[in-house]
Amino acid sequence: MELFAVPDLPEIRPDDDLAALIRQRVDLRPDDVVCVASTVVSKAEGRSADLADFPAGPRAREIAATLEQATGETKDPRFAQAVLEESVEILIESPFLLTETRFGHVGVNAGIDRSNVPDGDLLLLPKRPAESAARLRSGLAVDRVIVTDTCGRPFRHGQRGVAIGWDGLAPGRDWRGETDRDGRELGVAVENVADELAAAANLIAGEGDGGTPVVVVRDFEWGDHDESDAHFREIETDFVRQAIRDWSFDA
Incomplete structure (x- = not known):
């Protein structure tokens, strides 16, 4: 697949038609995945x-x-x-x-x-990033849009791109029930494709003053895999969150 930034976007202001500004600067294909940084979505939405x-x-x-x-x-x-x-x-x-x-x-x-x-x-x-992604998808006339943000991770240094809203794709590619090279059935592998695409887009968009908050992912193929709607962990199965609730910082 190929990734490239949408060039020459202006400073986004409240009520700007972000989809129109993107369309004016790039020839999109229907099957493109358009990754849009939450910063410009928030600016357009007056946040x-x-x-x-x-x-x-x-x-x-x-x-x-x-x-x-x-x-x-x-x-x-x-x-x-x-x-x-x-x-x-x-x-x-x-x-x-x-x-x-x-x-x-x-x-x-x-x-x-x-x-x-x-x-x-x-x-x-954005208040409701999934709805933001749906509006952008409609305005861009593409199959898939991801609203991205950057955040840190436990156990590792540094930030990376993540998906906070999406439309037109499931966030997870479900490998369960498929087999490995030795014929063993996979039981737990659900690949978070939305986050992976967001992280790949962040490599192109950057973190500073580059002014390239929109990245197009072209020729990404889902493959013959099931989908998973799971993304944010539910509290009942989020054991790290449960442990954090009982932890306090000791200076």
């Missing part, structure tokens, strides 16, 4: 905000004070308030905030970005 929009309540002030004590750095309780309002659960509150967003993604600070935000202090993730 930038100012810290003043989040007056800090008692819980936010408590969290900010705890973080200051743990890190030795000044923390704005208004930022903690923004994280609280964008989250349904705080999994870790020191030495950093690890939260679950309202659409199921677990990440640091509810995925709120403080870089590349010309119109405010903060950039929030």
